Amino acid sequence: MSLNLVTLLYLLASVCFIQALKGLSHPTTARRGNTFGMVGMALAVVTTAALILKLSDMKAAGLSYVLLGLVVGGSVGAIMAKRVEMTKMPELVAFMHSMIGLAAVCIAVAVVAEPAAFGIHEEGVVGLPFGNRIELFIGTFVGAITFSGSVIAFGKLSGKYKLRVFQGAPVTFSGQHALNAILGLSMLGCGIWFVATQEWMPFVIMAAIAFVLGVLIIIPIGGADMPVVVSMLNSYSGWAAAGIGFSLNNPMLIVAGSLVGSSGAILSYIMCKAMNRSFFNVILGGFGQEGGTTTGKQEQRPVKSGSSDDAAFMMSNAESVIIVPGYGLAVSRAQHALKELAHKLGEKGVRVRYAIHPVAGRMPGHMNVLLAEAEIPYDQVFEMEDINPEFRETDVVLVLGANDVVNPAAKTPGSPIFGMPILEASMARTVIVNKRSMASGYAGLDNDLFYMDKTMMVFGDAKKVLEDMVKALEAL
Amino acid sequence: MEIVSHTVTNLIIFVLAIYVGYHVVWTVTPALHTPLMAVTNALSAVIIVGAMLAAALTEGNLAKWMGVAAVTLASVNVFGGFLVTRRMLEMFKKKDRATGTEKAETAGAKH
Numbered sequence: 001m002s003l004n005l006v007t008l009l010y011l012l013a014s015v016c017f018i019q020a021l022k023g024l025s026h027p028t029t030a031r032r033g034n035t036f037g038m039v040g041m042a043l044a045v046v047t048t049a050a051l052i053l054k055l056s057d058m059k060a061a062g063l064s065y066v067l068l069g070l071v072v073g074g075s076v077g078a079i080m081a082k083r084v085e086m087t088k089m090p091e092l093v094a095f096m097h098s099m100i101g102l103a104a105v106c107i108a109v110a111v112v113a114e115p116a117a118f119g120i121h122e123e124g125v126v127g128l129p130f131g132n133r134i135e136l137f138i139g140t141f142v143g144a145i146t147f148s149g150s151v152i153a154f155g156k157l158s159g160k161y162k163l164r165v166f167q168g169a170p171v172t173f174s175g176q177h178a179l180n181a182i183l184g185l186s187m188l189g190c191g192i193w194f195v196a197t198q199e200w201m202p203f204v205i206m207a208a209i210a211f212v213l214g215v216l217i218i219i220p221i222g223g224a225d226m227p228v229v230v231s232m233l234n235s236y237s238g239w240a241a242a243g244i245g246f247s248l249n250n251p252m253l254i255v256a257g258s259l260v261g262s263s264g265a266i267l268s269y270i271m272c273k274a275m276n277r278s279f280f281n282v283i284l285g286g287f288g289q290e291g292g293t294t295t296g297k298q299e300q301r302p303v304k305s306g307s308s309d310d311a312a313f314m315m316s317n318a319e320s321v322i323i324v325p326g327y328g329l330a331v332s333r334a335q336h337a338l339k340e341l342a343h344k345l346g347e348k349g350v351r352v353r354y355a356i357h358p359v360a361g362r363m364p365g366h367m368n369v370l371l372a373e374a375e376i377p378y379d380q381v382f383e384m385e386d387i388n389p390e391f392r393e394t395d396v397v398l399v400l401g402a403n404d405v406v407n408p409a410a411k412t413p414g415s416p417i418f419g420m421p422i423l424e425a426s427m428a429r430t431v432i433v434n435k436r437s438m439a440s441g442y443a444g445l446d447n448d449l450f451y452m453d454k455t456m457m458v459f460g461d462a463k464k465v466l467e468d469m470v471k472a473l474e475a476l
Numbered sequence: 477m478e479i480v481s482h483t484v485t486n487l488i489i490f491v492l493a494i495y496v497g498y499h500v501v502w503t504v505t506p507a508l509h510t511p512l513m514a515v516t517n518a519l520s521a522v523i524i525v526g527a528m529l530a531a532a533l534t535e536g537n538l539a540k541w542m543g544v545a546a547v548t549l550a551s552v553n554v555f556g557g558f559l560v561t562r563r564m565l566e567m568f569k570k571k572d573r574a575t576g577t578e579k580a581e582t583a584g585a586k587h
Binding site for chain 2: 013017018020021022024025026027030031033034037038041044045048049052055056062063065066068069070072073074075076077078080081082084086089092093096097099100102103104106107109110111113114117118129131135230231234237238240241242244245246248249250251252253254255256257258259260261262263264266267270356358363364365366368369372373375378381383
């Protein structure tokens with residue numbers, strides 16, 4: 001198998017990867033896209049195995065090590081993919097980012113130890129070529145930051161661990177940014193030292209600093225900003241892969257890495273825009289704390305509250321209902337109850353649609369998957385831009401566990417969330433809001449929507465309330 | 477004539493690939509952003525190719541076991557990423573079929 005053939009097969013695999021992403025433009029083509037991705041990956045792995053056989057004179061001893069890793073890692077991955085609950089997707093994704101980061105570091109160490117095995121050792125030159133050293137430095141530190149950052153993000157997302165750095169609330173201390181800057185500069189210094197001398201010591205120090213830096217970068221970011229963090233780490237894991245591709249002179253790795261890197265960057269941008277925050281504002285962190293202070297000075301205002309039965313009656317008499325699901329819905333596992341309600345309303349001739357805000361859930365597109373899991377047809381599920389003009393013509397809006405994303409304060413200049421794109425639930429004729437209590441959302445703001453004359457609050461756990469509504473509809 | 481260095485060729489590929497990535501990812505429907513992240517996890521696990529070289533072709537213990545570790549970590553993502561993406565996409569498909577049969581049933585009832 002000539003190297004030219006290997007490279008051409010890698011090219012074919014790269015095209016498959018692009019197809020895998022392209023397929024995701026519509027749910028009907030997405031599965032074919034995913035198959036393309038799998039075919040591309042299989043092609044890449046088989047080609048590499050053939051290359052290894054050729055380079056080691058048909059001795060399969062080396063491949064047994066590969067098989068060992070493949071079987072162990074593959075079964076872990078397959079089991080996780082099968083068992084994971086859809087509400088836990090963000091954790092799984094964060095976990096997988098950390099895998100990529102650590103793998104990139106491992107590969108970089110192996111390359112530094114034995115460059116000859118990767119065919120990047122130049123005849124007559126001691127050590128690695130200069131360019132590859134720079135690329136290894138970049139691949140290693142991006143990988144290390146991705147790893148430790150993702151571990152922290154995983155902890156914050158799961159919220160199960162007592163350790164302070166794994167708590168949702170941001171960890172901030174004075175001199176934080178200065179410390180990060182100093183560490184960043186010393187990492188760069190060690191990198192230059194490594195590039196100049198190719199010694200182990202600067203390499204190890206550089207990697208160690210990068211691991212610490214990954215932790216420090218993520219801890220000041222609050223739990224509410226996790227969609228941005230997860231997208232950002234997604235992007236980093238891609239750049240780490242591309243960095244390894246550069247060091248190994250492998251165009252396929254560079255292509256795949258850049259695809260992932262730009263994908264993560266675009267998702268971060270979309271998330272920041274939906275939260276009305278600049279990327280740097282999120283990265284510099286500490287957002288959750290500001291929110292805590294503004295909640296104190298609210299005066300008590302009267303709200304209209306009603307029972308599930310009242311709400312069910314109002315909806316059954318409506319022509320059209322738009323449901324705005326928030327993360328509270330997923331937390332109380334009410335998706336199936338929601339589907340039941342929508343089905344009952346549909347039977348009564350009510351037109352039911354769902355409106356999804358880009359940051360509903362804990363990662364981009366999370367709410368869509370949660371609704372899909374409950375077998376809610378995707379043609380009833382609408383994105384913010386598409387459904388916003390429809391609220392005016394809608395009889396009843398049912399807001400379930402969402403708060404800031406329907407807050408009309410976003411239209412008032414001077415409000416902390418001014419300019420944030422919102423779902424215009426307040427435009428509908430009647431609004432029913434289900435919440436556990438009057439507590440404010442992540443932004444710590446009072447929501448005028450709750451105090452409007454046309455709004456009825458239904459307090460209680462989303463699942464319980466929805467089940468009561470279904471019962472009430474059956475009785476009607 | 478001087479040969480163009482690997483780094484420069486790689487840079488060309490890198491820049492063009494970012495360009496492709498940028499345009500392809502903007503076409504992804506927001507409803508499928510979570511599957512997009514899962515599948516990109518699987519795609520970046522293509523570094524398994526480098527890990528395989530490390531595990532199979534190196535001689536020293538350090539490099540070899542680093543390679544095995546990297547193969548293991550990357551294959552978690554290869555399998556986990558693609559399979560979980562498929563699982564999610566199946567959910568989007570199931571509803572397709574459900575509404576399809578519903579429609580078929582109502583159509584049948586009318587006749």
